[in-house]
Amino acid sequence: MTKRKASLALVAVLASGCIATPPTNSQINTAVRERVVNQPPANASPAPTAAPATNAAENFVVNSVAVGQNALLANNLGWTFGGKSQRGWRLYTLLINRMINTEENINTNRFAAALARWQQGAGLAPSGVLDGDTLYGMISVWQSRRIKDRIYPHPRQLITAPASEFYDPTREVELRQVEREAYNAYKRMLAAAIADKSLGLQTTANNELAASEKRLKIISSFRSREYQERLRRLSPGAGRAGLAVNSPHFTGRALDLYVGGDPVETVDWNRAIQVKTSVYKWLVKNAERFGFHPYYYEPWHWEYIPQEVK
Ligand SMILES: [Zn+2]
Known part of the structure; x- marks a missing residue:
């Protein structure tokens, strides 16, 4: 090599x-x-x-x-x-x-x-x-322990998640796509978090996250290379300038989940808030059972790796 x-x-x-x-x-x-x-x-x-x-x-x-x-x-x-x-x-x-x-x-x-x-x-x-x-x-x-490939999922493998499951419910439909297996695993994980009453997540009658509840909602999921490029061009300033050229979000199996604080801000004081929240603590303890692995630097970023390929 x-x-x-x-x-x-x-x-x-x-x-x-x-x-x-x-x-x-x-x-x-x-x-x-x-x-x-x-x-x-x-x-x-x-x-x-x-x-x-x-x-x-x-x-x-x-x-x-x-x-x-x-x-x-x-x-x-x-x-x-x-x-x-x-x-x-x-x-x-x-x-x-x-x-x-x-x-x-x-x-x-x-x-x-x-x-x-x-x-x-x-x-x-x-x-x-x-x-x-x-x-x-x-x-x-x-x-x-993170996603190694950057391969787009086949369109058949992408589902569009309901707007109500997003941190920003007005998010455009093409930005609400998630790889199917990762989505199913997310839903199983969410059901477990909702069942854990110590988190006190607000829910609807159907046991989904309530509109008023932002925690554990999806901030960002599948992103195309084109969309990522656009983000990079729009945000040339500090912090955002480093947006990944080769993002695991291309796979549709990386999910940014709201854990508190400013949703996706890496400054230390914000991450210090995020790592102390009950939902972040819960994720660190439990996400792996559902196939989700942390990205240490971004408390909100979780990657789904099917159990069988580990
Ligand atoms: Zn991310």
Whole structure:
């Protein structure tokens, strides 16, 4: 593989959801990436002989300095996303907890111990400190669980979802298309969220989301290359300038769902609101059961990957 091809392949794997700013090659230690990608997902059933994760995690004796380091790095770790400086990893705490199979607070020894166990499995030094290498390793794992192709669905595979299921019910009919399997999975997931009374979703008599309820409604689904190009031309300004050239929305299996805050705004303060909402927390815990995987950088962006191709 030529260097250019290799770099394109990496970009294809890492290509983002709504914005196109993957980390560069130099930011990803390929060896780390390969090791961590081969780890089973956090929710995979443990082998019958394996000790429960929490017990195994307790076997790690983590230097108490690690706890203080994590508290600092959660807010201050410098890293880059597509050439843009980022600060800290606190926005990804829920996803990190899921990855390392713990619900412990980041300021605890147990969190550091669970992290050390994950680091060891990923071939990293089991320091219990969530440093840059560890974060990039986790990002590689998250990115490996996303839609790889950018192939348009056959028109027969696209359905038009009702306007009432969209965050903006006036959205044009051609922008309400969703790949059929992804739509069915979304509806199953939505029914489960509605049944979970702790979310308090407002519903109609038919148990659909009420007009007044915006949460978990679809913001954006299938987008054609032509539409994406138009969006890019219309929004040359900061933030939107990075709209993906090669979006997973082309497949009709990527859904932007309303989780709170400003619907699709990546600034940290907005994402900080979004990752604290009950529906986002619910999605992190439950979406995978329905075949939906997160895009770590955009709390609203979820990608459907049929169970059989995982
Ligand atoms: Zn998206």
